[in-house]
Amino acid sequence: MHMTEETETHIFAVKTTAKQERAVVDGIYHAITVDPSFKVTAVLSPDELKGYVLVETLEPVARIEELIESVPSARTVVPGETSLAEVSHYLVPKPAVAGIDEGTIVELIAGPFKGEKAVVKRIDTSKEEITVELYESMVPIPITVRGDNVRVIDRGET
Known part of the structure; x- marks a missing residue:
């Protein structure tokens, strides 16, 4: 009995234990290297998507359910599938300065x-840099740092 090759990709969401998304990605990667018969083309764990990982595959849902049985912290495959259009915004990196405005209080986490x-x-979106003044400095000296070198503490909204 020869099975025909499935050529259409599916994208399934796999529910995970809270804060274990990366471990599930690693577990799926390990499982497909141990058993290469699982046709998984990509696994994605976007930071904004808490409690889920996305699996792109040529397999039907039953095979993905079988795959995650051996993956710790992988709970269940969400019924139905999603489309590339629905998840494509996760594939575009957000600028490091997104969500940072003038007047925001930040903590420097590097340098x-x-x-x-x-x-x-000041914010330079094109260079992904921000100019800050140290909070506790006697003399305000502007320092330019990369946007990913700061952590927002207070957005200054009242």
């Missing part, structure tokens, strides 16, 4: 001023 709090004075 010589690591651990210092600062106020955002």
